[in-house]
Amino acid sequence: EDQVTQSPEALRLQEGESSSLNCSYTVSGLRGLFWYRQDPGKGPEFLFTLYSAGEEKEKERLKATLTKKESFLHITAPKPEDSATYLCAVQEGQGAQKLVFGQGTRLTINP
Amino acid sequence: DVKVTQSSRYLVKRTGEKVFLECVQDMDHENMFWYRQDPGLGLRLIYFSYDVKMKEKGDIPEGYSVSREKKERFSLILESASTNQTSMYLCASSQTNYGYTFGSGTRLTVV
Numbered sequence: 001e002d003q004v005t006q007s008p009e010a011l012r013l014q015e016g017e018s019s020s021l022n023c024s025y026t027v028s029g030l031r032g033l034f035w036y037r038q039d040p041g042k043g044p045e046f047l048f049t050l051y052s053a054g055e056e057k058e059k060e061r062l063k064a065t066l067t068k069k070e071s072f073l074h075i076t077a078p079k080p081e082d083s084a085t086y087l088c089a090v091q092e093g094q095g096a097q098k099l100v101f102g103q104g105t106r107l108t109i110n111p
Numbered sequence: 112d113v114k115v116t117q118s119s120r121y122l123v124k125r126t127g128e129k130v131f132l133e134c135v136q137d138m139d140h141e142n143m144f145w146y147r148q149d150p151g152l153g154l155r156l157i158y159f160s161y162d163v164k165m166k167e168k169g170d171i172p173e174g175y176s177v178s179r180e181k182k183e184r185f186s187l188i189l190e191s192a193s194t195n196q197t198s199m200y201l202c203a204s205s206q207t208n209y210g211y212t213f214g215s216g217t218r219l220t221v222v
Contacts (some may be wrong), residue, residue, distance in 0.1 A: 034210045041218070043115075043215045045213070046210055099143045099211060101153050101154040
């Protein structure tokens with residue numbers, strides 16, 4: 001059974017304090033790993049897709065990386081507007097279209 | 112701007128009522144999904160559809176049914192609402208082999 005575990009559950013940082021969020025996964029054949037951002041009371045918003053180990057994607061202060069067992073979302077010099085829940089999801093190979101989500105990391109950036 | 116639109120942001124229904132949650136996407140996506148999101152449990156897949164008139168059970172289909180009569184519309188039906196179905200409901204769509212685009216969510220309260 002596919003599993004996705006995110007850590008930490010919650011993270012509180014000061015503005016400008018860089019850190020990383022972790023997503024560990026167990027899947028029989030990874031088709032893609034996805035990162036989403038979710039603001040309170042809203043639907044998740046797509047950030048990145050990673051397909052193979054060694055791949056990296058960047059967007060503003062965020063960078064996502066992928067190994068064979070885990071992905072990291074690095075946040076560099078965060079601002080209060082980066083506060084949100086960050087969700088990781090995996091899509092297994094061979095025709096499956098559904099995503100399996102982790103429980104998310106709730107990130108708070110204090111000014 | 113491409114969109115997934117859920118018909119209601121907030122709904123309050125009585126126990127035993129039949130409830131319809133509507134979702135419409137304007138991206139011509141083949142795949143559509145219904146998830147529910149609860150604190151501590153993350154996103155759980157209820158039903159999904161790969162094509163018109165096709166549906167497949169997700170991880171927690173009990174108490175729910177779906178309808179997809181047109182490609183752009185995917186409806187979730189609670190046959191007889193119960194208090195344990197109080198939740199945030201999220202609809203998503205995807206092109207095959209790509210990630211999801213989510214709607215804004217419907218927060219359903221069953222009293």
